[in-house]
Amino acid sequence: xxxxxxxxxxxxxxxxxxxxxxxxxxxxxxxxxxxxxxxxxxxxxxxxxxxxxxxxxxxxxxxxxxxxxxxxxxxxxxxxxxxxxxxxxxxxxxxxxxxxxxxxxxxxxxxxxxxxxxxxxxxxxxxxxxxxxxxxxxxxxxxxxxxxxxxxxxxxxxxxxxxxxxxxxxxxxxxxxxxxxxxxxxxxxxxxxxxxxxxxxxxxxxxxxxxxxxxxxxxxxxxxxxxxxxxxxxxxxxxxxxxxxxxxxxxxxxxxxxxxxxxxxxxxxxxxxxxxxxxxxxxxxxxxxxxxxxxxxxxxxxxxxxxxxxxxxxxxxxxxxxxxxxxxxxxxxxxxxxxxxxxxxxxxxxxxxxxxxxxxxxxxxxxxxxxxxxxxxxxxxxxxxxxxxxxxxxxxxxxxxxxxxxxxxxxxxxxxxxxxxxxxxxxxxxxxxxxxxxxxxxxxxxxxxxxxxxxxxxxxxxxxxxxxxxxxxxxxxxxxxxxxxxxxxxxxxxxxxxxxxxxxxxxxxxxxxxxxxxxxxxxxxxxxxxxxxxxxxxxxxxxxxxxxxxxxxxxxxxxxxxxxxxxxxxxxxxxxxxxxxxxxxxxxxxxxxxxxxxxxxxxxxxxxxxxxxxxxxxxxxxxxxxxxxxxxxxxxx
Amino acid sequence: xxxxxxxxxxxxxxxxxxxxxxxxxxxxxxxxxxxxxxxxxxxxxxxxxxxxxxxxxxxxxxxxxxxxxxxxxxxxxxxxx
Numbered sequence: 001x002x003x004x005x006x007x008x009x010x011x012x013x014x015x016x017x018x019x020x021x022x023x024x025x026x027x028x029x030x031x032x033x034x035x036x037x038x039x040x041x042x043x044x045x046x047x048x049x050x051x052x053x054x055x056x057x058x059x060x061x062x063x064x065x066x067x068x069x070x071x072x073x074x075x076x077x078x079x080x081x082x083x084x085x086x087x088x089x090x091x092x093x094x095x096x097x098x099x100x101x102x103x104x105x106x107x108x109x110x111x112x113x114x115x116x117x118x119x120x121x122x123x124x125x126x127x128x129x130x131x132x133x134x135x136x137x138x139x140x141x142x143x144x145x146x147x148x149x150x151x152x153x154x155x156x157x158x159x160x161x162x163x164x165x166x167x168x169x170x171x172x173x174x175x176x177x178x179x180x181x182x183x184x185x186x187x188x189x190x191x192x193x194x195x196x197x198x199x200x201x202x203x204x205x206x207x208x209x210x211x212x213x214x215x216x217x218x219x220x221x222x223x224x225x226x227x228x229x230x231x232x233x234x235x236x237x238x239x240x241x242x243x244x245x246x247x248x249x250x251x252x253x254x255x256x257x258x259x260x261x262x263x264x265x266x267x268x269x270x271x272x273x274x275x276x277x278x279x280x281x282x283x284x285x286x287x288x289x290x291x292x293x294x295x296x297x298x299x300x301x302x303x304x305x306x307x308x309x310x311x312x313x314x315x316x317x318x319x320x321x322x323x324x325x326x327x328x329x330x331x332x333x334x335x336x337x338x339x340x341x342x343x344x345x346x347x348x349x350x351x352x353x354x355x356x357x358x359x360x361x362x363x364x365x366x367x368x369x370x371x372x373x374x375x376x377x378x379x380x381x382x383x384x385x386x387x388x389x390x391x392x393x394x395x396x397x398x399x400x401x402x403x404x405x406x407x408x409x410x411x412x413x414x415x416x417x418x419x420x421x422x423x424x425x426x427x428x429x430x431x432x433x434x435x436x437x438x439x440x441x442x443x444x445x446x447x448x449x450x451x452x453x454x455x456x457x458x459x460x461x462x463x464x465x466x467x468x469x470x471x472x473x474x475x476x477x478x479x480x481x482x483x484x485x486x487x488x489x490x491x492x493x494x495x496x497x498x499x500x501x502x503x504x505x506x507x508x509x510x511x512x513x514x515x516x517x518x519x520x521x522x523x524x525x526x527x528x529x530x531x532x533x534x535x536x537x538x539x540x541x542x543x544x545x546x547x548x549x550x551x552x553x554x555x556x557x558x559x560x561x562x563x564x565x566x567x568x569x570x571x572x573x574x575x576x577x578x579x580x581x582x583x584x585x586x587x588x589x590x591x592x593x594x595x596x597x598x599x600x601x602x603x604x605x606x607x608x609x610x611x612x613x614x615x616x617x618x619x620x621x622x623x624x625x626x627x628x629x630x631x632x633x634x635x636x637x
Numbered sequence: 638x639x640x641x642x643x644x645x646x647x648x649x650x651x652x653x654x655x656x657x658x659x660x661x662x663x664x665x666x667x668x669x670x671x672x673x674x675x676x677x678x679x680x681x682x683x684x685x686x687x688x689x690x691x692x693x694x695x696x697x698x699x700x701x702x703x704x705x706x707x708x709x710x711x712x713x714x715x716x717x718x
Binding site for chain 2 (some may be wrong): 039040041044045048073075076234235237238239241245246
């Protein structure tokens with residue numbers, strides 16, 4: 001894991017953590033240690049101290065239960081999973097099934113697995129268990145049947161985990177570690193294990209994506225690092241380890257990465273330095289014609305390759321920003337005037353070039369984009385700048401770039417900061433939305449001068465398209481529920497399976513809102529989950545309400561409430577209840593329900609920032625006039 | 638490196654794996670003498686020793702080690718300090 005810097009003063013720091021009593025401080029320090037390229041034994045030590053850290057509920061760290069169901073020995077990979085979780089603010093509690101007991105555990109409703117109530121189930125299975133009986137002489141039809149029946153078998157296991165445990169399922173790809181029989185022909189003969197396993201992986205991964213199952217691709221990782229790193233015959237013979245201990249750290253990282261991605265904790269924004277990162281040389285000294293970029297030189301092509309990669313990330317929904325010590329006008333001119341420049345000034349949602357220190361500028365960027373510092377990845381060739389950012393802002397991910405620019409792109413890719421478990425229409429739109437948001441901001445600046453915020457909102461020509469949560473939007477709705485930290489009333493996190501279950505409940509009202517304006521479609525930006533109270537069916541309870549920070553201050557919360565009230569009245573409901581659960585990140589909505597006209601339940605009176613319960617009498621509610629027109633219809637079942 | 642140095646490193650590694658801070662292995666120690674030193678942690682121990690000393694044991698060696706002294710001896714012969 002070369003993108004992580006080597007650990008500094010590991011024994012001293014670990015000993016100091018041992019002496020620290022404060023739980024948050026302990027976890028923060030352990031995360032900092034985990035953000036280094038640790039050896040197998042160092043990971044064990046971090047994990048040991050982690051296990052001795054009190055398990056109190058914290059808003060800074062998300063607790064998560066992971067069940068590992070495997071048909072090989074995986075105990076050595078559990079500490080690396082927990083330590084990699086720390087890198088992403090996750091405290092992962094793991095329960096591991098007995099060797100090869102996965103089927104019984106899933107099928108038996110009173111099994112330990114069911115009692116453990118995992119949020120995530122990881123299936124790490126051996127290919128042999130499924131296709132080991134297929135003869136080498138198998139016909140293409142026999143091979144098809146073997147692959148297809150495995151897919152069906154796995155699908156039924158996944159459904160168990162999804163529906164009965166409400167868990168996110170991670171399916172590990174099948175490693176092929178048998179010695180070749182023919183050679184190249186192994187990839188062609190229908191009954192050859194190599195061919196069968198390759199087909200199995202293709203078929204299972206495709207089905208997994210359809211079923212909302214997360215694919216853990218150890219095959220791809222082993223192709224990256226070499227099979228000998230991932231599979232070691234000695235360990236297989238000694239302890240039936242399919243994943244070799246020397247690959248355990250990477251394995252844990254991959255697992256934690258996917259869990260974090262499913263919980264919306266992947267990074268969102270790539271912040272790039274300019275000189276000697278996006279091009280070779282120093283623009284302030286060398287001038288536009290003097291920098292090294294593009295064809296004709298290996299160095300120039302390497303920098304261009306990084307630009308290509310950044311552009312491709314932008315196209316899949318990653319926000320780009322610049323953070324450079326430079327004269328702003330000179331830096332901007334480089335993007336305008338250099339013929340080989342692939343990235344355009346308009347590709348960046350934030351462009352900060354000045355002489356302030358980088359941590360200060362990264363804070364400005366996060367604020368401008370309205371995202372958390374922990375959503376940023378900062379790429380800089382300068383080791384001093386990297387160290388400065390790491391020590392001042394440990395929540396910002398800073399890859400340890402290799403000395404040779406030739407390997408920058410690969411290093412950034414290997415770090416997997418932007419791991420995703422789905423690719424939605426919203427992701428594809430995001431890049432454009434962020435440049436459009438620059439235009440909105442300039443309109444806002446104009447409007448502020450002329451006719452105030454109302455004028456700005458009017459000029460935006462907004463409309464809302466809304467409706468129930470359905471399979472069509474389930475992936476995005478789940479992503480939004482789990483990714484949103486600021487406008488999030490109760491921080492109830494749900495897996496896609498749990499959202500689907502709720503959507504099937506005829507008593508529940510689930511609404512998703514898409515906001516459009518003259519600059520484009522913002523996509524689905526808000527979700528309300530409401531269920532009637534069990535004790536009093538005339539009361540509707542907002543279990544959670546989330547809204548993307550991109551549309552704050554656009555009156556959508558008022559229009560969404562208007563729509564919810566209509567739907568609730570239509571059902572004959574009388575009272576709307578809501579709660580606000582404070583976290584480190586959602587103070588922006590501490591007055592939300594007050595603003596919306598709810599009254600606070602007196603029994604729980606307390607300061608603004610405390611947990612609070614609210615109610616709204618539907619009979620008395622007067623819809624609030626907004627600048628948002630209605631586009632869709634509430635399809636109330 | 639002396640046998641004593643190697644013993645200290647081995648004790649540290651096993652201590653980390655078993656969560657025992659004051660592990661003191663001797664040349665005569667057998668696995669059965671150390672509580673919790675089961676076959677899984679034995680393999681982890683071997684993995685730790687191999688990476689610490691940058692050597693590779695043969696599976697035959699790993700199976701034939703009876704005392705910690707046997708491991709020390711194998712490390713000494715694999716390394717020319």
